[in-house]
Amino acid sequence: MTSEEKKMSLTVQIMIGMGAGALFGILLNVFADVPGVDEFLISGLLHAVGAMFIASLQMMVVPLVFVSLVVGVTSMGNIASLGRMSIKALLLYLFTTAVAVSIALTLAVAASPGEGVQVSKEVAQIEIKEAPPATQLLIDMVPTNPVKAMAQGNMLQIIVFAMLFGVAVALAGDKGQHVVNLFDDLNEAIMHMVDIIMRLAPYGVFALIGKAFATQGLDLIVPLIAYFLTFTVAILLHGLGTYPLLVRVLAGLNPITFLRKMRDPATFAFSTASSAATIPITMRTLETKMGVKNSVASFTVPLGATINMDGTAIMQGVATVFIANVYGVDLAITDYLMVVLIATLASMGTAAVPGVGLVMLTMVLTQVGLPAEGVALIIGVDRLLDMMRTALNVTGDSAVAVIIARGEEALDEKAFNDRGAGSVVQATAGLGEIVRPSEEQA
Numbered sequence: 158m159t160s161e162e163k164k165m166s167l168t169v170q171i172m173i174g175m176g177a178g179a180l181f182g183i184l185l186n187v188f189a190d191v192p193g194v195d196e197f198l199i200s201g202l203l204h205a206v207g208a209m210f211i212a213s214l215q216m217m218v219v220p221l222v223f224v225s226l227v228v229g230v231t232s233m234g235n236i237a238s239l240g241r242m243s244i245k246a247l248l249l250y251l252f253t254t255a256v257a258v259s260i261a262l263t264l265a266v267a268a269s270p271g272e273g274v275q276v277s278k279e280v281a282q283i284e285i286k287e288a289p290p291a292t293q294l295l296i297d298m299v300p301t302n303p304v305k306a307m308a309q310g311n312m313l314q315i316i317v318f319a320m321l322f323g324v325a326v327a328l329a330g331d332k333g334q335h336v337v338n339l340f341d342d343l344n345e346a347i348m349h350m351v352d353i354i355m356r357l358a359p360y361g362v363f364a365l366i367g368k369a370f371a372t373q374g375l376d377l378i379v380p381l382i383a384y385f386l387t388f389t390v391a392i393l394l395h396g397l398g399t400y401p402l403l404v405r406v407l408a409g410l411n412p413i414t415f416l417r418k419m420r421d422p423a424t425f426a427f428s429t430a431s432s433a434a435t436i437p438i439t440m441r442t443l444e445t446k447m448g449v450k451n452s453v454a455s456f457t458v459p460l461g462a463t464i465n466m467d468g469t470a471i472m473q474g475v476a477t478v479f480i481a482n483v484y485g486v487d488l489a490i491t492d493y494l495m496v497v498l499i500a501t502l503a504s505m506g507t508a509a510v511p512g513v514g515l516v517m518l519t520m521v522l523t524q525v526g527l528p529a530e531g532v533a534l535i536i537g538v539d540r541l542l543d544m545m546r547t548a549l550n551v552t553g554d555s556a557v558a559v560i561i562a563r564g565e566e567a568l569d570e571k572a573f574n575d576r577g578a579g580s581v582v583q584a585t586a587g588l589g590e591i592v593r594p595s596e597e598q599a
Contacts, residue, residue: 171424174359175366182370188231189371203368213354214425218305221437222459223319224343229455231337239320239456242561245424246457249403249557250465251501256399257467257549258500261391261474262493270383270475271482286488312433312463316456336550344451348444351437355421362428369541384479384535388542391471397548400556408563414574415559418446419552426551430544432462435551443555448569449562457561461554468546473500473521480522480531492525499524 181204188194230239280341297315300306306314326333334344401412422442440458443449477496481488499521518532535542562568 160367170359171362171421174361174363175424177430178363178366179370180373181363182367185367185371193256199368199371203364203371206364207361207368210364211355211429211431211434214429214437215310215431216435217351217354218433219310219315220343221347221351221440222312222315222455223307224340224347225440225451225455226316226319226327226345226459227323228337228340229450229452230449231327231333231340231482232321232452238452238565239324242453242565244455245561245564246460246557247464249560250383250461250553253395253399253403253553253557254465254467254470255501257391257395258470258474258497260394261471262478262496264387264391264394265475265478266493268383268387269478269482270381270387271479272383304393310433312459316463320456348441351441355438355441358581362424365428365432369544375550381535384475385542387479388471388475389545391475392468393547395467395471396552400552404556404559407560408568410559410563410570410573414576415447415556417576418442418573419555422551422555423548426547427544430547432465432547432550432554434463435547439551439555443558443562444573446557446572447559448572449558450567450569453562453565453567454558457558458554459551461557465550465553466546467553467558468549470500471549472542472546473518476518476532476535477527478527480527480534481525483534484527484531486527488525494520497522504583 183197185194185203189199218353298317300311300314300318303314303318306318326336329336397416401416404410404415419442422435422439425438426432429435436458439462440454443454443458444451474496478488522528522531559568559573
């Protein structure tokens with residue numbers, strides 16, 4: 158079997174894990190009342206395996222982001238390019254978010270989800286955390302204690318510290334080169350750890366999807382089918398339309414190749430529902446499969462996982478129209494424009510707030526005169542939608558990284574077009590020699 162076939166077999170295994178997990182989860186949901194099913198299978202085995210898999214991914218996030226970003230900054234040569242990349246990334250993230258919420262509103266107005274839905278207006282009271290002011294967000298970007306920031310996984314603070322540290326190392330000249338060599342070696346070791354975790358992916362994905370369907374089932378989707386389908390169509394249009402179009406127009410690259418190589422990160426993101434936990438897989442895919450240099454990937458991916466929330470912006474648009482229809486409130490064109498503006502800016506400004514999607518949607522509803530309690534109407538299906546939102550966000554992060562890399566001449570086009578580039582088998586060719594003895598030794 159060739160390396161390409163083996164690489165494809167891992168992707169197939171992940172997809173099989175997703176499908177099998179969904180079917181197994183639906184089956185468990187039907188027999189959830191049977192003694193032992195919930196205790197030993199749903200809350201026991203599936204929960205444990207899924208939690209361990211997510212923990213293994215999260216374990217890699219902080220060291221990978223810090224080490225890769227330091228390596229990326231020191232390898233730039235021209236520090237000015239860092240500022241240029243920052244501006245490009247922010248503008249692209251803002252643009253794609255505005256497009257995302259515009260698509261969502263257009264579809265939602267056309268489909269009118271929520272009309273005729275009989276839902277009690279006596280919804281549950283939800284404790285809403287207020288978003289901090291913009292000045293506090295800027296202040297919080299600078300860590301008072303870098304170690305504490307890493308322990309808490311505060312991505313913006315880690316990015317700021319890593320960038321400053323990388324710049325300092327680059328300015329240290331010959332003495333800083335020893336640090337550069339150390340971080341290069343650390344980065345190589347961390348990437349091999351990511352490869353090891355990827356080989357366990359089919360089992361982790363099976364457990365995560367299985368538990369999601371076992372606890373959610375399909376009953377919650379039926380009353381909200383119009384909302385669910387409208388959201389799904391908006392996600393597909395943005396993910397399969399906007400991003401590939403930008404990759405083609407702004408980077409001049411084949412969008413089909415880009416989407417094909419996004420299968421692994423998108424699958425991981427869907428199963429984990431966490432952009433941060435998917436950072437190791439996203440960076441590995443960009444660097445080894447798409448030919449994006451570490452100096453670009455190490456900056457754009459963590460930044461995107463922190464502030465790029467196109468999937469959440471789509472939820473704002475569809476959910477606002479849905480809740481307005483349920484409550485019988487007619488929204489004017491100015492209200493829709495307000496939704497576009499607030500959802501776009503809020504996606505950048507409240508990224509570090511726990512429960513960011515809830516905070517953002519509450520802000521939007523309040524601004525257009527809808528009751529904030531309407532959030533409770535969509536919470537039942539939000540877990541499944543969150544999985545799709547995360548897959549879209551990761552795709553957007555990667556598209557921006559590819560576009561910026563092409564503009565900065567930091568993209569290996571030959572690797573991007575090579576279908577076999579970045580094979581897990583290629584990357585872990587020597588792994589078997591480490592973990593098991595050769596036939597001669599045996």
